[in-house]
Amino acid sequence: MKGKPKILVVDDSVSVRKALERILGLNNMEVFSAESGSHALRVLIETLPDLVITDVVMPDMDGFELTRAIKADHLLKDLPVLLISGIVNAEVQAQATAAGAVGVVRKPFKSEDLIPAIERAMSPSPVPSSVPPALREGAGEQVVSSGTRSERLHEHLQPFLDKASTRTALLLHTGGGKVTELLAVSGEPLEQPENIARFVQFITSASSLLGDKLAVSELQNLLLEFKGQSILVSRLTPNIVLALVLQDSSALSIARYLLKKQSVLIEQDLNVVDV
Numbered sequence: 001m002k003g004k005p006k007i008l009v010v011d012d013s014v015s016v017r018k019a020l021e022r023i024l025g026l027n028n029m030e031v032f033s034a035e036s037g038s039h040a041l042r043v044l045i046e047t048l049p050d051l052v053i054t055d056v057v058m059p060d061m062d063g064f065e066l067t068r069a070i071k072a073d074h075l076l077k078d079l080p081v082l083l084i085s086g087i088v089n090a091e092v093q094a095q096a097t098a099a100g101a102v103g104v105v106r107k108p109f110k111s112e113d114l115i116p117a118i119e120r121a122m123s124p125s126p127v128p129s130s131v132p133p134a135l136r137e138g139a140g141e142q143v144v145s146s147g148t149r150s151e152r153l154h155e156h157l158q159p160f161l162d163k164a165s166t167r168t169a170l171l172l173h174t175g176g177g178k179v180t181e182l183l184a185v186s187g188e189p190l191e192q193p194e195n196i197a198r199f200v201q202f203i204t205s206a207s208s209l210l211g212d213k214l215a216v217s218e219l220q221n222l223l224l225e226f227k228g229q230s231i232l233v234s235r236l237t238p239n240i241v242l243a244l245v246l247q248d249s250s251a252l253s254i255a256r257y258l259l260k261k262q263s264v265l266i267e268q269d270l271n272v273v274d275v
Helices: 013-027 037-047 065-070 090-099 112-121 133-141 147-162 192-215 250-271
Strands: 004-009 028-035 051-055 080-087 101-107 166-173 181-187 221-226 229-235 240-246
Touching: 004 013, 004 037, 013 028, 013 112, 028 037, 037 065, 051 065, 051 112, 051 181, 065 080, 065 090, 080 090, 080 112, 090 101, 090 229, 101 112, 147 166, 147 181, 147 250, 166 192, 181 192, 192 221, 192 229, 192 240, 229 250, 240 250
Parallel strands: 004 028, 004 051, 051 080, 080 101
Antiparallel strands: 166 181, 166 240, 221 229, 229 240
16 A cells, blocks of 8 residues: 555544544555545545544444445445444444445554554455454354343444433332332443432432323433533433433434334333333
8 A cells, every 4th residue: 555544534423533633644544534324425536545534423424334334335435344343242343244344443442453453354355243352252242142131232332322411320220119129320420320310210200290190191200400510300201211421412313313222222122011
């Protein structure tokens, strides 16, 4: 390869893009950035990079969809795509392979893991879905078919935490008016999370009663805005509530997008059947 390798980085998180730009720049690579899948498709034509590194979870077009779009274009189909994800398990790797990606690297990543993965991806015959041994060992801890329910619930919350604007995620079972059960807490530690869960239950119950009095449809989401941060409370089912502590309201769109995907997985693991 003549000259510096050209890498297109695709991620809706500014902090992740900056981190990748720094790591790749220090390794003598020319870096271009895109904040979304649709933006990436435009930049691709202008820059013709040697490799695309894309996040899996993005609002308008996820990493799998972007990879498929690249592989469907006769001019771009030979361009290698490397995915980055907070969760690297058997399901994610299978989806990556099916889409045509050459591999998946776990976030948060280190330079000593990322650079070898990039070099393999740009080699003449990259091995599909190749992951450094250290990452494969870590991925074994998060295979969907294994682990306790608690571990799986934490795994389902991880995509929210991959975004820098989400500080903490709390999942609770309100028990139909009984004592609140805190099912999982991920992210930055909170003081007395059990008490916070009770407050979330109280606010959710009070808001539902208000909805009944106003004769409106059942409660779905609550947004509490404070100075400097926000809390998004989502009622996944009548008895299951997810609370996300956000740095600011700018994280709302990605949080709501993730809710559509992750809520199904959470309900499946809890074997929730609402009547």
